Amino acid sequence: MSAATIGPQALRLFEYASSRSDWTVRSACEQLDTTVGEIERARSELIGLGLLIESSDGGSPDSGLTAKATAPEAALLRLLTAEEEAASRLTEHIRRTREQIDAMREVFLPLHTARSHGLSGEVVTSPEKIARVLSDTADIATSEILSMHPGPVMAPDMLAEGLRRDVQVLNRGVTMRSIHLRPMTRIIHSMTHLQELRNAGAQVRIATIVPFRFILVDRVQALVPALHTNSSKAMMVLRGEAVTALLVKVFEMCWASAAPLEAAEPGQESELSSQQLWVLRLMSTGRKDEAIARELGVSVRTLRRVMADLMARLGVESRFQAGITAARLGLLD
Secondary structure, X not given: OOOOOOOXXXXXXXXXXXHOXXXXXHHHHHHHOOOHHHHXXXXXXXXXXXXXXXXXXXXXXXXXXXXXXXXXXXXXXXHHHHHHXXXXXXXXXXXXXXXXXXXXXXXXXXXXXXXXXXXXXXXXXXXXXXXXXXXXXXXXXXXXXXXXXXXXXXXXXXXXXXHHHHHHHHHXXXXXXXXXXXXXXXXXXXXXXXXXXXXXXXXXXXXXXXXOOEEEEOOOEEEEEOOOOOOOOOEXXXXXXXXXXXXXXXXXHHHHHOEEHHHHOOOOOOOOOHHHHHHHHHHHOOOOHHXXXXXXXXXXHHHHHHHHHHHHHHOOOOHHHHHHHHHHOOOOO
16 A cells, blocks of 8 residues: 545635535535546545544535544544555464575475586477576576677677566575677677667677586576487486586686686777788787788788787787687687
């Protein structure tokens, strides 16, 4: 129940009714210069607030007494009493619900713990079932969700649905880390999705290569591709510490080699010239300086000046580090 308010017309009628114990709807219309409908609505509002009490003689609204004005203090006390009673009922309902939840937890928690220590799997093939598993995943997460997302960029409506689900999870205080492929940063709607996900509290990184898609919940349940089936879209729900511990290792390795989303945002990538980009790509093939210089049509001395400036821009000290950084930033794509 929300706090009561009184409209201006109802306030005018209350003032009039307080000064005239024999007031009628007709006299109120004349005195307040308004319509019967306005008076009736104000009258109903005041009765609902307890500021008017209907007459017991049941007289006609047009000819007889319709309602008596009460003391505002008494009406407010009645409203307060009603609010307290409603709050008491709600408190009791919450108490009973909590008892039911506690009772269910005592029954189901041992089952969940036992299932998480054993190894079990369930294959889901239809899009509807996969969507239901994703929804259930969002509902059961209590501490952490780790995920990797290869494959083509999804349509805007699918990304929007995923973002809605992820934001609900983040708002419950669940930690979320996700790795996405670099093409996600090159399309407006998918880059916007990643930025909104990060702004909601998720940690987002970008990778050039992701081995496979998976979602790991609280390190006890995972959704992974069902590679042993004939369906390219089939997924498998895995439970058990043996397999989830392995997936955590895979995720952490991919996370360490991925770049923060900020590095892929406009103005954050290194502004390299076409010559420097070409040098990077030739270096990645393992060619020696002399071969790269011939390819570019420059002297070895000039090439080494270009390479020195390139490494300074990338913040590295060796060709090996330059190759790793370039791959991480997607400069070799």
